[in-house]
Amino acid sequence: MSSPATGRLRVPGASLHYEVRGRGPLLLLIPGGTGGAAAFDGVAEALATEYTVASYDPRGLSRSPLDAPEAGRGAAGQSVAEQSVAEHAEDALRLLDLLSPAEPARVFGSSSGAIAALHLLTARPERLVRLVAHEPPVVEVLPDAAVHRALLARVRDTLDAEGLMPAMAVFAAGLKKEGEEGEEEDGDGQPATAPRPPLPPADLPPAAAARAARTRADLPYFLGRIVPAFMAYAPDLARLRAVSERLVLAGGDESRGELPYRTAAFLAERFGRELLHFPGGHTGLTTHPAEFGEVLGRALRK
Known part of the structure; x- marks a missing residue:
């Protein structure tokens, strides 16, 4: 796999790391969780045969530091400012304006990245040809939204009182199908409730070890600052209904009934659109990259 060209974009309050591959019309990939641009390594190369494929680390995550980083919510219970969906969508727009100033672009967003992408579509629809939104957990659209507000409160309280890993366990349990047993995965495809070593395994290739280390380091920021607001x-x-002809809502074949799948399915039904199914579950992008990329390529061509 060839190495992408990399760059940095100054935005208000942060500096964004972005990566570009290929030539052609722009396809912007917006990651969810703590995966960052590296989450798309398994699909970007194939998509770059048709598109200029750009991916990036969202502000405050991985290689996109905030100008004045704040300590995350910790065991002492100190609260920090949450991130803003609108601000993250503005970051995506700035990348569109940088890389495709004269032409609208195609966008794919996953999980929390899909939430930012939905806001971008409603705020600046003329800048998007098509948006494929994979399992955006916009739980406020659901009839049982109050249940999920209570989940977020439990996650916050657990994070304050007990720390990161117990809070991750509460969060993971809330995303499962009702009555489901087993472990949920985090943004890097790892079981959210599984113990994690302080350092990546020594036998990982250097690039994979660096990615794993960044993913784990970003978890407190993601859970404490992004999850509550998003x-x-x-x-x-x-x-959204007014621009729904540009919107493809998607879910994972293996995540039917889970919370992020439910929100995608609800919106698709609300807008009278067919729900597109990708291989794998919520993290199918990393567990089934080749098949996932094929489905995404077809969705972008329609």
């Missing part, structure tokens, strides 16, 4: 976000359904 999962409390309520999209403008009237504006």
Whole structure:
């Protein structure tokens, strides 16, 4: 796999690391969880045969530091400012304006990245040809939204009182199918409730070890600053309906009934659109990269 060209984009309050491959119309990939641009390593090369493929680390994650990083919510219970969906969508827009200033682009967003992408579509629809949104957990659209608000409160309280890993376990349990046993995966495809070593295994290739280390280091910021704001976000359904011909809502074959799948399915039904199914579950992008990329390529060509 060839190495992408990399760059940095100054945005208000942060500096974004981004990667570019290929030539052609722009396809912007917006990651979810703590995966960052590296989450797309398994699909970007194939997509770059048709598109200029750009991916990036969202502000505050991995290689996109905030100008004045704040300590995450810790055991002492100190609260920090949450991230803003609108601000993350503005970052994506700035990348579109940098890399495709004269032409609208195609966008793919996964999980929390799909939430930012939905906001971008409603705010600046003229800048998007198509958006494929994979399992955006916009739980405020669901009839049982109050249940999920209570989940977020439990995650926050657990994070304050007990720390990161117990809070991750509470969060993972809330994303499962009702009555499901077993472990949920985090943004890097790892069981969220499994113990993690302080350092990546020594036998990993250097690039994979660096990615694993970044993923684990980003978990406190993701859980404490991104999850509360993003999962409390309520999209403008009237504006989304008005541009729904540009929107492809998607879920994983193996995540039917899980919370992020439910929100995608709810929106697809609300807008009278067919729900596109990708291989794997919520993290199918990393567990089934070749098949996932094929489905995404077909969805972008329609």
